[in-house]
Amino acid sequence: MLTVGTAPVTGSVHSFDISTGVDGPGTRFVAFLAGCPLRCLYCHSPDTQYRRYGRPTSVQDLVTEIRRYERFLKVAHGGVTLSGGEPLHQPAFTREVLRRCTEMGLHTALDTSGLLGDRADNALLDATDLVLLDIKSGDPATYRAVTRTGRLQPTVRFARRLADRGMPIWVRFVLVPGLTDDPGNVEAVASIAADLPTVERVEVLPFHRLGARKYAALGLPFPLERTPPPDEALLRRVIGQFQDHGLTVY
Template sequence: MTGRTPAAPRSAPPVPDGSVHSWDTSIGVDGPGTRLVVFLAGCPLRCRYCHSPDTWYGRSGRRRTVDEMVALAARYRRFLRVAGGGVTVSGGEPLLQPAFTRELLRRCHALGLHTALDTSGFLGDRADDALLDATDLVLLDVKAGSPATYRRVTGTGRLAPTLRFARRLAERGTPMWIRYVLVPGLTDAADEVARVADVTAGLTGVRRVEVLPFHRLGAHKYAELGLAFPLADTAPPDAELLARVRGQFAARGLTVT
């Protein structure tokens, strides 16, 4: 024996407060069933079609503790479970606050609630295994099929991190819903869609693909913030274009909505 006193076990670092923009409930949009959706503030991307520019900056949110947000989920718990839903952490970009997101998902999961992470995947490397272990579903926004179009859509960033994150989720067996925003003149080229469809078809765990038609419903937020809406003159896709793009995904054997 050395006579040394055993070192005290290291305590886990405290979970930082999160910058929470808002929360709301939705049905069948942000995951299965009725969801409590927590929108975190802050995003590294500036997507041309973004309908929530008010979530771009962390300062646009209010500081909240995990305890506060879990208490909110607990109040909705019975209703969410009966409605086949759960909790979705969205944004902004929730992986800009990985420690807060991890603990919120973990504790909601411990309540017996289905958990979903809504992310662009651009910061997917920040999602550690503990975060993904507490995530039942990832809503992955694949914004483009080529690096050049990705830059046009987002104004910054690279496509590669999203694809790397998607492959990691597939290897883990994490269920995914792939989201693709269809913007005429920006993301509607047949070869662009084909690239996304090919990548998606090669991923295990994809439960469905959501082709989301571009809309201008968030234009008033740009005006309120004194910003120009980049796609103010772009019309939503018509039924023919939507059918063609959805058909491209369906032709790869994917379930499309």
């Protein structure tokens, strides 16, 4: 088992999955780590918000699981994505898994809100090929309303650090009617993204209620139970705002 000093490096892993075209380029092994400091109103995975919802897992155990798919991932031009929850809630574990994947020759991606970006040391970022950066909102007050616990500035600071390093970024923005869809809020997110020269694309993700059953299973109310998905007109308007800044949008 890998150790740092005298303490073994273990993480809390909720689950893993194989996905295509959603969590980075190609077919990906996606590990969902448990634990997140945010409580986003639209979170579709409340079962990953607390570390206790995960399974204690050593770096070697997770890497052994990844190795089962190594050849397939390479042939499929994919790689490994660490998601969550929030991977930077467990920076030592995240760093070592990414490093081991890099040694295997696998493309690596980090899916993060950026709130805990200061926890990502240079060694962690050196082992990361792509950052999927979830910018919750561009207006600080809206960001706070969405996340209930977070602040926008750490994400912006982390994004600029990534850009200064020349690291590829895919920006993700969840479009929620009545919550994140205000034109001024969208414009602020677009401005942040356009100011980052290494942003390769923006993914506008329409809000959905597919996680409602998870809230029910945990005995929790789903905060946006009555919120509808965005209609086509709203989706086109928001995509257009990003495109007006010269950004490639998916």
